[in-house]
Amino acid sequence: MALLETAPVASDWLKSEDGSFRSRDTAIIAAGAGKLKTGTVLALVAATGKYVPAASSGNDGSQTAVAVLFTPVDATSADQKAVIVSRQAIASHAGLTYGPTINDATKRAAANGQLKAVGIIVREGA
Numbered sequence: 447m448a449l450l451e452t453a454p455v456a457s458d459w460l461k462s463e464d465g466s467f468r469s470r471d472t473a474i475i476a477a478g479a480g481k482l483k484t485g486t487v488l489a490l491v492a493a494t495g496k497y498v499p500a501a502s503s504g505n506d507g508s509q510t511a512v513a514v515l516f517t518p519v520d521a522t523s524a525d526q527k528a529v530i531v532s533r534q535a536i537a538s539h540a541g542l543t544y545g546p547t548i549n550d551a552t553k554r555a556a557a558n559g560q561l562k563a564v565g566i567i568v569r570e571g572a
Contacts, residue, residue, distance in 0.1 A: 456516055459485040459541025464534035470516060473497050473530045479521040486515040486543045487557055488530060499545035502553045511560040533565040
């Protein structure tokens with residue numbers, strides 16, 4: 447018997463947010479970022495003001511995790527407007543998706559620390 451697989455939803459990772467949706471903002475996801483799921487950890491590229499999946503290194507802002515994608519988007523070939531969580535929230539680590547260069551526990555811990563600096567607390571477990 448095959449297991450039913452469902453698409454990720456925000457409640458997989460977002461466990462608490464500030465009232466009146468104050469935790470959320472609208473943002474532009476940069477073209478070329480690809481198909482991103484809810485829970486993707488994002489960084490803000492300083493020169494463009496657009497968001498991309500956070501990277502483990504860089505010098506343009508992409509190396510600093512500052513938000514988490516709330517709504518899935520396909521920014522493969524064009525910029526896309528999206529809703530992000532950028533402050534005052536609690537997230538479960540199990541539902542977060544990190545950029546391809548954030549590929550080990552040390553790098554994930556660093557990204558989670560960066561999220562904490564903007565008020566997004568990442569907790570182990572549900």
